[in-house]
Amino acid sequence: MWDTVEFAVGSLAVIGGTLGGLLGVAARYLAVEADELESEIQALLPGSNCAQCGFVGCSQYAAALAKGEAPVTLCAPGGRATAEGLGKRLGVKADLSGHDEVGPQVAYVNEELCIGCLRCAQECSTDAIVGANKQVHTVIADVCHACAKCFKVCPTEAIEMRPIPATIGAWHWSKPVVGQSQH
């Protein structure tokens, strides 16, 4: 009887050891390398997975960028700075003309339409919306980064994405326009 037991234990041990070893070897040699470039790019993105770029989330956009399959200008909440940062990291020139057209935005709750359903507050990726059940909600403008998730879930269309008004503090001179052959 002991023979049978020893045989069973021994064979299982051998099978286990072999398969374990194989897995170990496979983990070493067949590993999918975590793409360093990809994670570096992901660090440049806001990480709110708003999907305005057309990808499911920031990591998918980062993957596409790493492969050179997507332009650097798709991140709407990140705006100009993100596009420039990505362009710099990837060594491509960002065509920022589109960004200037839209400009930075902020979510705004129309208080006459808000029914206090809390959906936007739960959806907000930066906790920028405050409110309680059946109470009018509002957006903390400084914290909003215009991912527009709230805009999409609002059942009463009470949320609009408004351009951030220009302020004197944020204003600066534009680049002087001079002929092409000056320097």
Next chain:
Amino acid sequence: MKLFPIRGGIHPDYRKEATSEKPIVALPLPRLLYIPVQQHMGAPARVAVEIGAQVKKGQLLALGQGAVSAAVHAPTSGKIVAIGSITAPHPSGLPQLTITLETDGKDEWAELPEAIADPFALPAQKIKERVAASGIVGLGGATFPSAVKLGLGGQYKLEILLLNGAECEPYLTCDDRVMREYADEVIDGARIMAHSLGTAKIVIAIEENKPQALAIMTKAAESLANVEVTGVPVQYPMGAERHLTQAVTGRETPARKLTADVGVVVHNVGTARAVHHAVRFGRPLLSRIVTVSGGAIVEPKNVEVPLGTKVSELIAFCGGLTKEAKRFVNGGPMMGQPLPSLDVPVVKGTSGILALTAAETNEHATQPCIRCGTCVTICPCGLVPVEMAAFIRHDKLDKASELGLMDCVSCGSCSYICPSNIPLVHFFNYAKGALNAADRDRRKQEQTKALVEARTARLERAAEAKRQAALAAAAARKAQSQSSDANKANA
């Protein structure tokens, strides 16, 4: 006094004679005053009055908030008729929050803080508090809240209070007139400031093209052992804080540091006079001296203007415009900014209002750079304008920054001297603004990331807690059913 040379600089046509012999005249009270809540660097003041309120002269209209801010007061008595956005005296032409005061002509004073008879017996902190409460900012044009600068004594080892009477900008003579007409007030204010800063010595530096001011100030300071009045060479931008410090002490302020790091604090002469009024009489900053000049002004003048007066009214007081004015400038012609319209108020930083003719602006089309290197020779900050501008033109702002873009003081000497009329300083102002904007965006992005991460972590914690609660509930149910089974069995 031994002086030290400063690097570079230019010698523009000063054109001060139009107003230098014109005594300061007070502007008759306008019917409406437009008082912006932000007339200073830092955070805007918070409105402390309501529409319809009757206010008296010197009453607080808006309270400074935050570490760097300044209070705003009613320049005369009257009624607040509006609080809203009107165009700011800023090149952007953007609106800003402004309090509109309808004056009642009575000019009745509010109850002012107590006059301080002997400020030198008070601790420095008290002086600083009074200056802060009086809404005083740097009247040379930089409008940095003076109280903040007067508090530097605690953080730095200071030796000299340098009073800036250089007034190196062409056309402007408001500081010249203040020194000639109110020398005693300026010197008293300077002594109070020195007491607050804890500096033993006061040096008053005046460019040598103002011999009367120099003589009057020297005479006024004669009896004071710790006050020295010195003439400095006529060389633009002598009045720049760092350059004046170097000319007087020989000490060069390191990049991105303050003159306080080399033991010197610089204040404008007009600011000293405002401090004198605030401390000795409890009067807040309600008006300032403005030089109204330029070829298109009928009667150029130095005017004491209540803050909030519309520029158009000030120009009308100076006889209006003669010929077609080509350009309206807020400040001096070198560092001043274009006015978006004449319907903007005079604010604490308005040192001059210039209406320049086409001949004076002397504008020419930009031509290719001939690599003469003159801009490099004259740059008072020791920078290489030609290279920096070339990088900026090709959107390589980081490269320009590596060359020292952020050390540029925007004095405009390079643009002035360039034989090809390349708008060099405009490139630098653009690039500095764009880099600051990029910096703000980066900070916002970091904030967003941190918030997103915090939210994700919170949601995970909540999900985990829910799972644990479900498990615990399941375990409890099981235990309960077992015990009820046992009870049944017992029964």
